[in-house]
Amino acid sequence: MTLPTTMKAWVVTRSGLHLRTDAPVPTIAPAGHDILIKVTHVALNPVDLHLINNIPSWLPLRRNPTPAADFAGEVVAAGSAVKDLAIGARVCGALPLGRFLNGRGSLAEFIAVPADLVAVQPERLSPGQAAGVMGIAGQTSFIMAAAAEGLGSGQRVLVNGASGGVGSILVQVLKGKGAEVVGVCSGANEAMVKGLGADEVVDYRTHAPLEGYLAERFPLVANGKEEEGKRPLDFIFDCAGSQVLFSQSPKYMRPEGKFISIVGGASQGVVPWLRNRVPTFLGGTPRTFQLLLLLPSGKTAREAAELVNKGVIKEAPIDSEFAFEEADKAFERLGTKHAKGKVIVKVAA
Ligand SMILES: NC(=O)c1ccc[n+]([C@@H]2O[C@H](COP(=O)([O-])OP(=O)(O)OC[C@H]3O[C@@H](n4cnc5c(N)ncnc54)[C@H](OP(=O)(O)O)[C@@H]3O)[C@@H](O)[C@H]2O)c1
The missing domain is CATH 3.90.180.10 (Medium-chain alcohol dehydrogenases, catalytic domain)
Structure with missing residues (x-):
């Protein structure tokens, strides 16, 4: 040429x-x-x-x-x-x-x-x-899933922003790890997110406030007598940027669970990073918060391609x-x- x-x-x-x-x-x-x-x-x-x-x-x-x-x-x-x-x-x-x-x-x-x-x-x-x-979207979903150490088959996870560029790929990657995926998006996108493999879809508009709905749907029960269908969440992946979803997470995410976010907001992550690391005895939320920043690389691109070739990521x-x-x-x-x-x-x- x-x-x-x-x-x-x-x-x-x-x-x-x-x-x-x-x-x-x-x-x-x-x-x-x-x-x-x-x-x-x-x-x-x-x-x-x-x-x-x-x-x-x-x-x-x-x-x-x-x-x-x-x-x-x-x-x-x-x-x-x-x-x-x-x-x-x-x-x-x-x-x-x-x-x-x-x-x-x-x-x-x-x-x-x-x-x-x-x-x-x-x-x-x-x-x-x-x-x-x-x-960026696929590479980010790859590193988000990788940050959920110990994520295993049958664990229940929530993807907030499941219909967006990152969320729509992440739902598939998490399904590939055997997780039971609850996707959060607006009702208009429910069919799409279900089609990507989500086991359940929550419309954040009809179930506002979302954190109140999650506390009823997936309650953390103090005596450990959980109802199977209502088991609390093991991991939360936030692609939409909700502080209250994290601060209320002890009501619906297990103590050993992790809240994995990619949204830094106006402070480029400084404010959520500092706020969500406050120790519990000083009033901090008793759950682990992790904010990820993708550094795009050829290695991660090829890892994402491998997930496509294996049929884990079926579509974008x-x-x-x-x-x-x-x-x-x-x-x-x-x-x-x-x-x-x-x-x-x-x-x-
Ligand atoms: N840290 C990093 O390295 C990194 C990497 C990539 C992306 N990001 C950030 O991650 C975020 C998502 O990226 P993206 O590419 O997926 O963006 P995107 O494609 O623009 O996401 C749009 C989606 O967000 C959903 N959404 C909007 N408000 C929502 C709410 N209140 N609750 C739940 N879902 C809501 C919309 O769903 P509905 O239309 O159904 O409301 C829409 O499908 C952005 O803030 C981006 O800057 C960070």
């Missing part, structure tokens, strides 16, 4: 998102370990929007940054040190944190990355789904797909915070 020297790439300017048509196509060292990828699909994540809205685009290291981290595409060039990937290979993954923080994102026609950052696209997923599963619900020229609208959809699965930008066929 004859490579162009310029390409289209979305950039953030002082006036908002702008489609640049003359961005330079990245180059790779002929003898190196990098590959050049012709991007076909980009999956968007809330962190992309956070960076666009809250980190100034004029900062020296981020001048007119290109947003987004997840990608799927085709290898069109490779350094001679790359052994495992041939030209034409279909790959996917997520850019490392430092790279998309400083604005060398994936929402462009071509990206250059180290070959070990990618996974080969599993055949059972479409390229858009592959960008989501091997991207796609909320919507936008043409490359309409990526700004894709960000608007993501900003509603009610996407059903992933919002995808199709960059090329």
